Amino acid sequence: MYDQPKLSELIRFAGIDAGSTVIDVYPGDGDWTRLFSDVKSDSVSRMRALAKEPGRENVEAVSADLVAMPEVTQPADVLWLHLFYHDLHAALIEARDATAADFNRVVYERLKSGGSYVIVDHAAAAGAGTRDAQSLHRIDPASVREEVEAAGFVLEAESAMLANKDDAHSVKVFDPTIKGETDRLAYRFVKP
Known part of the structure; x- marks a missing residue:
């Protein structure tokens, strides 16, 4: 992962804001998905568990x-x-x-x-x-x-x-x- 200034800059560069719908392809451990969720696989079960975390109601885990x-x-x-x-x-x-x-x-x-x-x-x-x-x-x-x-x-x-x-x-x-x-x-x- 990157240091905080680069993380912030990448999110701004991507144009992601609180109302954005984002598809995170090949999310790994879900680090970026967590960051994107805050702005507003290894296994699919991991992403589904992430989607159930408090405050992550805006995450939908899809395997396709x-x-x-x-x-x-x-x-x-x-x-x-x-x-x-x-x-x-x-x-x-x-x-x-x-x-x-x-x-x-x-x-x-x-x-x-x-x-x-x-x-x-x-x-x-x-x-x-x-x-x-x-x-x-x-x-x-x-x-x-x-x-x-x-x-x-x-x-x-x-x-x-x-x-x-x-x-x-x-x-x-x-x-x-x-x-x-x-x-x-x-x-x-x-x-x-």
Whole structure:
């Protein structure tokens, strides 16, 4: 997780406010979901337990295939994707006959007009495309932008708040020499 100033800045960057409906894809332990809930898996049961915590009545836990979102979620103001976009190019997703293009199309369908698609992920070296998605858990920011714009989104903002010019982009993100300090892209796309 990030320090408090970066957490606050990321939430502001995402455009999440008290009335926002947010889809948090692949929420892990639910840290971001808790933060988003305050503004207003490992296992699905964990998210359902989180939704039952006092003060979390605004959380609904849904488990669904990534491209089945339209059938199980209401239209949202923001779709948050934190350190996961590169996985859309990993063997696990490809084995399910899903693609990044399919996922981006579904996100487009799920967002309200004017809604935001926020992506934060580990950056790969410029020109790497999706080559390092499986091996290093990184993706070239230019590839993310190209794929998301192809689904009809418009890049509204990008932030360098998580950039790390000292990251050589050549080691796996879990390597102790870089873990937690990778160079990261932060994009906010909007559905026109």
